[in-house]
Amino acid sequence: MKFQLDQLAHRREHLQALVARQRIELGLHVEPLRAPLALVDRGMEAVRYVRRNPLLVAGASTLFFALGKKGSGKWLRRGWLAWQLIRRMRMK
Template sequence: MNSRLIELAERRERLVAKIAAQRGELARHVVPLKGVFAVADKGVAAVRFLQRHPGLVAGAVGLFVALRPRRALAWLGRGWSLWKLVQRLRQRLGSI
């Protein structure tokens, strides 16, 4: 019975070593995709934000319809710039 336990322990040790090697290889392959995943995560977060705040979407569409499209796009650009500024400030203040 002891020889069976020793055999199983050795097999387990080999499998654990093989798994560790596979994890390392997988980590090396995933590194180049890290930036792509970060962008995708931000997109998913934006969609979820809009889903939680449908009033913002309706307001933006209403504003776009009420104003001329050119003016609405100009305001959209200003809003986007303001949003990015707020995000940068939050990031810098959060790191203090």
């Protein structure tokens, strides 16, 4: 019985060491994908926001086309800055 327990303990240690090496190796392979995956996450977040707020998107599009080329750029910049400010205030 003692021999079997010793074998199991040894096997467990071996497997734990193997798993630790595999985690490190996996981390090295995944690290280059971290930034692209973060970008995909932000894109998915934007899609979810648009799905939750379709009237807001429709209203913004209507306003954009109503203002024309010259006026829309100025208001888009202002809107973008306001949105960024609101997001930062919510995070704090």
